[in-house]
Amino acid sequence: MIEKEVYKIWAPYNNKWSRWTKIIPFVAIKDINIHELFNYEEAKIYYIDKMLKDTAIFVDIAGVNAIKEGLALARMGYMPVVVFNGTNPLPDTLSAMDNISISYMLWWGAGILKNIKIAEDNPPVFLFDSNRLKSYINSPSVFDNSYDIYQQDVPTYKYLLKHGIKNIIIRTPDKISKDLRKILCTYQNFGINILYTNGYTRPRKITLTKKDAGKTLDDNIFW
Amino acid sequence: MKLVKIPNFEDYRVDALFDCYKWDPQFSDSETLARFALVLSEDEASDVASLTESLDKETRAAENYINKHQYLNRILQIPNSLSKCLKYMGDYDEAKNIRLMRYDFHPTENNTWAISEVNSDVPGGFAEGSLLPKLAIKYIGDKNYYSINFGDILCGAICKKIKKGGTIMLVHCTSYSDDRQVMQFLGDKLIKLGYKILYGSSDHLIFKEKRAYSILDNHECFVDGIIRFTPLEWLGNTRLKNWHGYFNTVTPSCNYPIAIYAQSKCFPLVFDYLEESGIKMTMWKKLLPKTTKVNFTANLEEYIYKPVWGRVGEKIAIKGSCSNEEYNEILKDVRKHKKRYILQKKFISKPVVYEGNNYHVCLGSYTVDGKHAGFYARVSLKMRIDSDAIDVPVIIERKK
Numbered sequence: 300m301i302e303k304e305v306y307k308i309w310a311p312y313n314n315k316w317s318r319w320t321k322i323i324p325f326v327a328i329k330d331i332n333i334h335e336l337f338n339y340e341e342a343k344i345y346y347i348d349k350m351l352k353d354t355a356i357f358v359d360i361a362g363v364n365a366i367k368e369g370l371a372l373a374r375m376g377y378m379p380v381v382v383f384n385g386t387n388p389l390p391d392t393l394s395a396m397d398n399i400s401i402s403y404m405l406w407w408g409a410g411i412l413k414n415i416k417i418a419e420d421n422p423p424v425f426l427f428d429s430n431r432l433k434s435y436i437n438s439p440s441v442f443d444n445s446y447d448i449y450q451q452d453v454p455t456y457k458y459l460l461k462h463g464i465k466n467i468i469i470r471t472p473d474k475i476s477k478d479l480r481k482i483l484c485t486y487q488n489f490g491i492n493i494l495y496t497n498g499y500t501r502p503r504k505i506t507l508t509k510k511d512a513g514k515t516l517d518d519n520i521f522w
Numbered sequence: 523m524k525l526v527k528i529p530n531f532e533d534y535r536v537d538a539l540f541d542c543y544k545w546d547p548q549f550s551d552s553e554t555l556a557r558f559a560l561v562l563s564e565d566e567a568s569d570v571a572s573l574t575e576s577l578d579k580e581t582r583a584a585e586n587y588i589n590k591h592q593y594l595n596r597i598l599q600i601p602n603s604l605s606k607c608l609k610y611m612g613d614y615d616e617a618k619n620i621r622l623m624r625y626d627f628h629p630t631e632n633n634t635w636a637i638s639e640v641n642s643d644v645p646g647g648f649a650e651g652s653l654l655p656k657l658a659i660k661y662i663g664d665k666n667y668y669s670i671n672f673g674d675i676l677c678g679a680i681c682k683k684i685k686k687g688g689t690i691m692l693v694h695c696t697s698y699s700d701d702r703q704v705m706q707f708l709g710d711k712l713i714k715l716g717y718k719i720l721y722g723s724s725d726h727l728i729f730k731e732k733r734a735y736s737i738l739d740n741h742e743c744f745v746d747g748i749i750r751f752t753p754l755e756w757l758g759n760t761r762l763k764n765w766h767g768y769f770n771t772v773t774p775s776c777n778y779p780i781a782i783y784a785q786s787k788c789f790p791l792v793f794d795y796l797e798e799s800g801i802k803m804t805m806w807k808k809l810l811p812k813t814t815k816v817n818f819t820a821n822l823e824e825y826i827y828k829p830v831w832g833r834v835g836e837k838i839a840i841k842g843s844c845s846n847e848e849y850n851e852i853l854k855d856v857r858k859h860k861k862r863y864i865l866q867k868k869f870i871s872k873p874v875v876y877e878g879n880n881y882h883v884c885l886g887s888y889t890v891d892g893k894h895a896g897f898y899a900r901v902s903l904k905m906r907i908d909s910d911a912i913d914v915p916v917i918i919e920r921k922k
Contacts, residue, residue: 302540303540306536306539306540307536312532312535318548318553319548321545321699322539322540322544322545322547322699323699323702325540326540326545384699386696386697386698386699386702386721388696388721388739389720389721389738389740389741391740392738392739392741393739393740434697439726439737440726440737440738440739440742441739442696442721442722442723442738442739443696443697444696445697446697446698446699447697450550451549451550451909454550454551455550455551
């Protein structure tokens with residue numbers, strides 16, 4: 300089964316971060332046509348030059364791009380962890396978001412990732428699909444497969460600290476999503492530094508507060 | 523009852539994820555897939571099956587009675603939004619619908635069984651109760667073990683009541699992959715049996731002359747069966763106005779909303795009323811610890827608080843089984859919302875020892891239309907079986 304092989308490349312059993320890899324985009328690999336056309340270019344990383352051993356990264360951009368960026372960070376040594384949790388509708392049904400292209404990219408990315416050696420004690424990069432929150436649907440007949448990320452979808456602050464993570468870079472184009480903000484707030488409250496980048500600027504330390512939820516970074520300068 | 527190691531866990535895990543629909547193997551820092559199987563002797567399995575059927579007989583008699591005597595709804599603390607719809611269920615016909623329940627059994631210190639609740643409305647664990655035990659037996663490699671396939675039994679009941687080749691909507695919260703894994707397991711099985719399967723949310727069904735009609739994009743049609751995994755108390759949140767159609771539909775359903783009565787943790791509070799009317803609740807009274815309304819004078823070393831509409835063990839206050847912080851928070855909530863909780867006598871669970879650890883067992887025992895239909899178990903190092911618990915396949919050891 301190709302989906303099991305692809306999964307094992309993205310989530311090697313002995314890696315301490317792999318346990319948080321979501322299964323569902325891998326399950327859907329069996330349903331895709333692998334000859335579909337895709338943009339095969341790998342991403343370029345502008346915001347860091349090398350892996351920072353005590354720093355995890357949360358990449359929250361459109362899923363397909365998150366995978367490309369995850370692969371580029373893997374080349375620096377980061378362990379990519381796929382946290383895409385969207386379901387698929389019946390093939391001919393309109394849905395709030397497209398998850399099939401993510402499955403395709405995971406299959407494609409496995410071909411690259413299997414040739415990258417990542418040491419077991421390297422830090423993780425968690426990959427999120429920023430499209431997950433697009434719950435707006437214009438008709439009740441549409442299949443709503445938008446979703447939120449919850450605290451239980453990622454490691455606790457205890458686990459992160461235990462494994463040497465002192466900083467988290469959140470990489471997202473403009474505002475930090477509500478669901479991730481909640482999680483990052485908890486991390487921050489327990490002593491983990493949160494740094495922000497839009498993908499082009501150097502990460503800068505930020506301070507999250509509850510009332511920040513939902514505001515854009517431009518409106519809300521907190522560094 | 524014992525726990526037996528599953529060898530070659532790395533491969534077992536991948537097979538469980540992809541072949542057994544176990545799409546949620548991680549919850550926060552905890553793995554949810556056990557490295558061992560729960561082995562029941564044939565006598566234990568048969569005892570629990572028999573107790574389950576007795577309980578189920580009582581439950582179905584009780585819910586049919588309550589459905590015709592709705593003055594008891596007040597005691598059951600059924601939310602107002604739902605309460606208004608219950609009057610539509612007057613024509614409920616048990617014979618035309620599929621009634622699925624799961625009773626949660628716990629071995630106790632004095633070598634008896636106690637039950638903590640019935641998952642009356644939307645019990646889950648379908649694939650864990652069907653495929654996972656088979657997989658565990660394959661890895662353990664002992665021909666002396668066998669398992670019950672819950673999915674086969676449920677599908678057998680569906681085939682009896684929903685017309686062959688018909689369209690079935692699997693109603694669930696489409697945003698949750700852990701709901702979808704339950705539905706996908708069942709959907710794949712039903713497709714093999716010749717049904718057309720639609721995956722939709724509760725608001726993808728409307729009701730025309732009491733018949734369920736799908737409005738799912740590109741699949742607008744009458745449906746011949748509803749398998750619902752969206753809890754009833756969430757139905758009121760749908761955008762559509764006619765969600766009460768679920769309560770009087772003539773489309774065969776699993777479960778019909780009659781499930782709401784026993785889902786309330788206040789169900790035991792109506793036992794005396796039921797018995798006065800000739801409905802025996804003997805087995806329930808024997809197996810369920812004493813349950814009363816919240817009483818602030820109760821000794822909390824001996825009693826626990828449970829939320830009336832709680833699920834998966836959340837917000838149950840058991841001293842020593844949750845953090846002090848959580849315990850105090852629940853107690854605070856109980857004081858604020860007394861009617862949202864019940865008080866229940868604590869039973870002392872007898873743990874099963876495995877590799878030096880004490881595992882507390884919650885053995886879920888299914889019924890489908892009154893007949894025992896298999897097992898699903900979760901174990902935990904704490905007495906409270908909640909989201910930190912792990913799924914364990916249940917297998918049965920043949921008598922030698």
